[in-house]
Amino acid sequence: MTSAARRLFEALALSVACAAVSVLPAQATGGSTGGAKPKAATAPKMPAQKLPDFTKVPTTFEGLFAERESRAVDVIGYLRCLEATVNALRAGALGGVERGWSLTCIKQKNEWRGIFGELTDTPPGMQVKVQFALRNPGPTPDSRSGIVVRDPVDTVLASGTARALLRGLAATAPGNGLGQFVPVTLAQKNFTEVWFVPSANSPERAVVGGDSLIQMSSDGMRELGHASSTPKMRVVSIPVGGSTYTLESSEVRIPLLTELMLARLAIDVLPEVRVRTREYDAILTRSTRKWTFVKR
Numbered sequence: 001m002t003s004a005a006r007r008l009f010e011a012l013a014l015s016v017a018c019a020a021v022s023v024l025p026a027q028a029t030g031g032s033t034g035g036a037k038p039k040a041a042t043a044p045k046m047p048a049q050k051l052p053d054f055t056k057v058p059t060t061f062e063g064l065f066a067e068r069e070s071r072a073v074d075v076i077g078y079l080r081c082l083e084a085t086v087n088a089l090r091a092g093a094l095g096g097v098e099r100g101w102s103l104t105c106i107k108q109k110n111e112w113r114g115i116f117g118e119l120t121d122t123p124p125g126m127q128v129k130v131q132f133a134l135r136n137p138g139p140t141p142d143s144r145s146g147i148v149v150r151d152p153v154d155t156v157l158a159s160g161t162a163r164a165l166l167r168g169l170a171a172t173a174p175g176n177g178l179g180q181f182v183p184v185t186l187a188q189k190n191f192t193e194v195w196f197v198p199s200a201n202s203p204e205r206a207v208v209g210g211d212s213l214i215q216m217s218s219d220g221m222r223e224l225g226h227a228s229s230t231p232k233m234r235v236v237s238i239p240v241g242g243s244t245y246t247l248e249s250s251e252v253r254i255p256l257l258t259e260l261m262l263a264r265l266a267i268d269v270l271p272e273v274r275v276r277t278r279e280y281d282a283i284l285t286r287s288t289r290k291w292t293f294v295k296r
Contacts, residue, residue: 062293064254065282069291071186072260075197077112078184081105084146085114085132094130094148101129104162106187108154111135112144115158125159125219156219160192161185163220168194171214181210191224192216197258198233204240208258209233209250231256238262244272252278 058064082105088094094116101116114132119125131153134144168183173196181196194214198207210233215224231250239245245266249255255263255275263273267286275282281294 061253061280065291065293068254068257069260071193071195072257072264074107074186075184075195075257076261076264077107078105078186079182080144081112081114081134081146084134084144088114088132088146088148094132097130102126102162102165104158104165104185106154106157106161108157113149113153114146115153115162117155117158117162119159119162124155126155126162128153128155128158157187160216160218160220161187164192164194164214164216165220167214167216167220167223168196171196173212181212185220187218191218192220195257197261204237206236206238206262207233208236208247208262209256211257236262238266238269240269242270244274245270246274246276249275249277253280255282 058067082103085094085103085105089097097116098118101118103114103116105112105114107113112134114134115128116130117126117128120127131149131151132146133149133151134146135149136145136147162185164185165183168185171183171194173181173183180199182199184195184197186193186195192215194216196210196212198210209231212227212230214226216222217224234250236247247255247259247263247266249259251259255277259275263275263282263284266273267284267289271286273284275284276296279296281296283292283294284290285292
């Protein structure tokens with residue numbers, strides 16, 4: 001396997017490891033349980049927020065694509081942050097982490113931070129204990145390596161995403177045996193999204209589809225809605241050579257979030273990736289890492 005293919009495999013498969021430690025160690029992943037089944041983590045109660053005023057949904061193809069693609073980029077960033085934070089914990093770089101603390105990842109000023117903290121009943125809802133910031137350049141243009149920091153952090157944001165993650169972990173994950181699904185929490189302007197995305201087993205086998213969403217209030221305490229159906233799951237092959245790769249989308253106009261995730265990951269292996277819906281070709285090049293569109 002080439003080094004580029006190995007990086008792609010690690011990026012696609014990291015969510016498998018993250019799934020087992022998403023709320024480490026509040027889910028009793030760090031010690032002996034005496035054979036007893038760990039209890040599900042429960043967040044302390046806080047006063048529920050008012051329902052948000054939702055932002056206007058884009059109406060153009062370019063606007064809708066940008067919204068979907070930004071989610072795909074953030075899901076990848078979240079998973080990489082979670083993986084890096086867990087690896088740092090296992091390496092002993094974070095010091096002592098207590099069993100009752102929750103783990104989440106947040107994006108603050110375009111920087112991903114893994115945060116361990118203790119959820120509380122009173123505002124801001126979390127006492128932040130440890131921060132691991134993905135600040136230094138990583139092995140690929142879109143990746144970063146991490147360091148322990150003590151910088152100011154948005155504790156309200158950290159509390160909301162941690163609580164929303166508990167809802168995701170308690171939900172029944174979609175899927176039909178093709179892949180393992182992982183909950184990912186993304187904070188938006190007036191609410192928080194919990195996305196369920198599949199993982200892959202090898203560079204030659206990637207799972208797309210099955211995208212599912214729960215929408216939560218920004219404090220993570222109230223469910224505002226959830227997807228009533230999920231796109232069909234399928235397995236696609238990722239070439240590790242050649243000059244271009246075309247991913248045939250299952251959608252009419254806007255590709256699925258998981259299809260755009262795969263395109264972003266595959267661009268580290270190939271010079272050009274195309275995602276083809278019935279109406280458009282979306283073309284991503286490694287040299288610019290920007291999308292162009294051709295109407296079919």
